Amino acid sequence: MHRPLPSRPSRRTVLREGGAGAAALLALPALRAQAVATTIVAPFPAGGTLDLPARLLASGMAQASGQQFVVENIGGAGGMLGAGNVAKAVPDGRRLLLISTAQPIAQATFRNPPYDVATSFDHLGMFGGWSTVLAAGPSAEARTLPDLVALARKRPGQIDIASPGNGTAPHLLIALFGQRAGIQAQHVAYRGAAPALLDVLGGRVPYMATGLSAFQPHFKSGRMTPVAVASAKRIAALPDVPTFAELFPGVVVNVWLGLSAPGSRACCARWSTAPSSAARWRRPSST
Amino acid sequence: MATAELDVNYVAAEPFGQQVRQDLAVYRDVVAKAGIVVQ
Numbered sequence: 181m182h183r184p185l186p187s188r189p190s191r192r193t194v195l196r197e198g199g200a201g202a203a204a205l206l207a208l209p210a211l212r213a214q215a216v217a218t219t220i221v222a223p224f225p226a227g228g229t230l231d232l233p234a235r236l237l238a239s240g241m242a243q244a245s246g247q248q249f250v251v252e253n254i255g256g257a258g259g260m261l262g263a264g265n266v267a268k269a270v271p272d273g274r275r276l277l278l279i280s281t282a283q284p285i286a287q288a289t290f291r292n293p294p295y296d297v298a299t300s301f302d303h304l305g306m307f308g309g310w311s312t313v314l315a316a317g318p319s320a321e322a323r324t325l326p327d328l329v330a331l332a333r334k335r336p337g338q339i340d341i342a343s344p345g346n347g348t349a350p351h352l353l354i355a356l357f358g359q360r361a362g363i364q365a366q367h368v369a370y371r372g373a374a375p376a377l378l379d380v381l382g383g384r385v386p387y388m389a390t391g392l393s394a395f396q397p398h399f400k401s402g403r404m405t406p407v408a409v410a411s412a413k414r415i416a417a418l419p420d421v422p423t424f425a426e427l428f429p430g431v432v433v434n435v436w437l438g439l440s441a442p443g444s445r446a447c448c449a450r451w452s453t454a455p456s457s458a459a460r461w462r463r464p465s466s467t
Numbered sequence: 468m469a470t471a472e473l474d475v476n477y478v479a480a481e482p483f484g485q486q487v488r489q490d491l492a493v494y495r496d497v498v499a500k501a502g503i504v505v506q
Contacts, residue, residue: 279487281490284494285494287494288491288497289498289503289504290504297487298491302480303483305478305480305483306478306486347503351503355498355501358501359497430493
């Protein structure tokens, strides 16, 4: 069900690859026909992790189509505010959502979300993502997945694992890992990856889960050790590091990025028969 | 930043929609079992 995804992208990589993703999306002829600006809502603040992919996607789509695409940041509530805004938008194909793993996670963790990812959107396609990794810091006693599980079973509730925050993909990974492995790891939530890394590198927390790019300098320096990758398959950047799923099937938590429009299937079927509608979005084939 | 790469292998609408719904089901199950509530 999940595709193997590599780590969080570098700016250079997003610049290069974002254009390819945009080109794939612009296989949609209706996009080329649009004459007014299409807004891509990034449901996180400007400058955040998901802001750059949104802007580069918008730029690439504009270049490929000759049409205008603008990014509007509507952050808050774990991405729910922006997603809710698009869910309630007029389904004319001119207001789209940069959707990510954050939306189903927020729907699962918040009460009364203003959207339902299963019914509120027409999901146009996924264009990228990255893998979540569990890493051991300097104070970790176990540095392999089997050793960590054995240690956690000896000391239930005493193995701390940091994440960038409550309701994040790494948080869900820690919970899912604990459930499938039958261990009680202690989730330690921070406000972002940077402060969590400081505590892990300082030896105050032994383990941490987040996107690979945050760890890579520390893997190279030897201060941290990759324990397991939350992809369905091993990733090229860490070919010798096992996936969680190798030991515990189903423990797969990637961060993916996609583009969604407001509306349901019934809505979009109608669009496909309306030649003047901006919703003549046609789904591209996989590339 | 790292040399990590973004996977741009495009997933078309239908399989992407299926993944979104599958992920939602998995996350709901995890959240319910773990008692996670974010307010």
